[in-house]
Amino acid sequence: MEDHAIVELYWQRSERAVPETVQKYGAYCLAVVKRILQNKENADECVNDVWLSAWNAIPPERPALLRPYLAKIARNLAFDRYRSENAEKRGGGETALVLDELAECLADRADTEKAFEAAELGRVVRAFIRELPEREGNVFLRRYFFNESAAEIARRYGLSEANVRVLLSRTRRKLKARLTEEELI
């Protein structure tokens, strides 16, 4: 079923909206969630929470691109759960690695003063990603939005793993420079 038709089912409050979404994007959302959460039961539950969130959000939302819209919900929910479950311990898996890599972009001072609201940070990061050349932007998002490994990204884009790591490292440096320039760090 076309995405527009699925969104229409949500707007009609049709019971078929969720099963149609599950059929089309169930596996996709599970893949997004599983890259953040290592535990299968947690991932399954989190994906079900994605459907509930989508049901509650549409309407009033009318997402133009359903797949990335669901991916954002899934990522946020999975990260919330990751945070709550790893509050007391160092987390394993790809998410911990992703977070440690992102720490490179930040100042060394542990308690850097919060000069801007999260919305401002989001605005700068969004603009930064949009201005990146397509290849760098895509590789950055696959790593830091979707938590994919360098090997997966390399396979996706026909690059070598070393090439992916170099691209990511270069983009992180650029991001750090941008955040510094914007006085966010």
Next chain:
Amino acid sequence: MTKEELYRAIGTTEEDLLERSETRNEYGETERETAEPRWEDAAIQRARGRARRMPSVWRIAIAACLVFVLGVGGAVYANDVREYRTAMAFFDENGLSTEGLSRADIKSVYRDITTARFTNEKTAEVILNTVPGLEIAQKEPTPDEIEAIWNRNIWAVPLPASAGGMTYRVEQTERMGDQGFTVLDKSIVTCIKDGEEVWTAEYPDLLVFSDGVVPTADGTAVYGQSYRWSSQQPVIAYLSRVGDDGTVLWTKRLDHGFEQETIYGVVDNGDGTWAVISRGDVRTLCLSQYDIDGKELSVRKTETGIYGIWNFTRFGDGYLAQLGNSSTGTTARIVKLDREGNILDDFSYEGDDCFYTITDMIEYGGRVYLSTHAVPKQTDEGGRHEIANVLDYVMERMEESRNENGSGYDVPNDELTRLVRDNYTAVLLLVEPEDGEPETFYAVKGSLGADLNVNDGGELVWDVQSVTSTFFSPMTSSFTIGGMCEVYRYAFDARGRLVREQDTGETVPYRR
């Protein structure tokens, strides 16, 4: 700033960029294309230098061989790349993980699934790892079982919109956009009668909603909105009039000063004018009137809070609109509007001991009928305001069983069905124009109220979904109860008398 905050900030990336990243591009090849010519230039120059010294017959023979070798090799390479790309796109489309798979594995799994063989052991691994919600007890599932799981991905065909004797089909076509992903090309509205196409109208770059087609005495009203591929773009509402031959007579952009405006309903006032209900910038309810030439006659904007407009119908000299917000459990709030759009009355329909959810609304015989389902007020909602009591009961039984027997207890489906049937009552409410307060008109136990229509014979038809089976899944946290309903159809005459009850033989799923 913490790394978690940065991670969350990346999570706000616009949808179009995320979608672009899903598209497969062989950047490695792009690199080869830019890198190899430098190497090739030198080689070609050397070859050319030698070729200049060769007799022409040898030059032709060598060139022919090169063409053959490069042609065959290139074709093999190109086919390999094409199949790999197709396979990867297939994996993407279906959310299958490529983790741990080689390039050859990916292609073979793709072939195994698309040829419906399901015999490759990697296929089982991939499908079982990525298709959610199903568990297989055996260690080595059979190809039939793998196929059964995979076939859950068969997509259903949407039901067409229908009104009066006509049926309307709304479709969208897509094209590859400059952004590198597919975007809306156009919406196509088709009017069908007795299985034959009567007319077709096209709307380039405009998203027509599947319920955005309303037959009126003055042609067909069609509504939708501008297509946007990013949530950062504005939403512009459009209203259009189509003549009886399918000619688009006019398309009008609603301009009520909002960044985002969405039309929720259009009703024919019966005097050559249409009333349009829309919502602007999420919080403002907007009622505007148009003549048949698309001229705006009036508009009234009222801030009502964050509500969707779930139903809209004529009511006496004015209108009734249902405002809903499922995240706050607002499922039965009704506002009464006058012709100009002023809100005259605003009430939530709620019984002393039950909640109502309105699913459809229709004007018939000068009165308004509301199709609803009622559930008893729950002791502990916990976000599940319809089935909290059922879930509590199930959980208690499981706990008791665990304490007594040391093992879990599976609630039999027939017991669960009985519980759910006791929980739901389909109720047809009647609203008289004088007071606007709904009153119970007809009730069916164990059921959910569904669509209301007027059939070709001028009777009011109310569909009721009777719960016939239910299952419970403790594996999930959100949608824990689901099952099937049989659809019964009740017909009433203009005086409100029940004239017919029919088992349609149709079944529909439900989930809570």
